[in-house]
Amino acid sequence: MEPRISFITLGVADLERATRFYEQGLGLPRLGTPPSVTFFELGKTWLALWSRESLAADAGVAAQPSGFPGFSLAHNVRSPAEVDALLAHVATVGGTILKPGHETDWGGYCGYFSDPDGFLWEVAYNPDFPHV
Numbered sequence: 001m002e003p004r005i006s007f008i009t010l011g012v013a014d015l016e017r018a019t020r021f022y023e024q025g026l027g028l029p030r031l032g033t034p035p036s037v038t039f040f041e042l043g044k045t046w047l048a049l050w051s052r053e054s055l056a057a058d059a060g061v062a063a064q065p066s067g068f069p070g071f072s073l074a075h076n077v078r079s080p081a082e083v084d085a086l087l088a089h090v091a092t093v094g095g096t097i098l099k100p101g102h103e104t105d106w107g108g109y110c111g112y113f114s115d116p117d118g119f120l121w122e123v124a125y126n127p128d129f130p131h132v
Helices: 015-025 052-059 080-092
Strands: 007-012 037-042 045-051 073-077 096-103 109-114 120-125
Touching: 007 015, 007 052, 015 037, 015 045, 045 052, 073 080, 080 096, 080 109, 080 120
Parallel strands: 007 045, 073 120
Antiparallel strands: 037 045, 096 109, 109 120
16 A cells, blocks of 8 residues: 555535535635535545534444544644634634643644534644654
């Protein structure tokens, strides 16, 4: 397998609400899509929003959420101040701050929020991460 992720698809409860959060709230660039799914281009990886029921049916699993999904998405920024600014913005557009920005034991600074469907996002400043 080549080392890349093509899509990250989030199964959402309300496609219109989730699309609004990511497009208007976070400012992600939306691509032209059919009405049943929303795509955002994030460099070489795309983020897709699709109804939880449709995604579960496509994968052949139950649609009911089972608590913590065991993963988070991450967005790295250029400074601790950017972490705090993005978290403050997210709180005004429908996200929930789970953990405010704080110094980490690995020498960086990060905080966590959840989107309206409960998906976890880490916002981090990592002085050693090369792709910011």
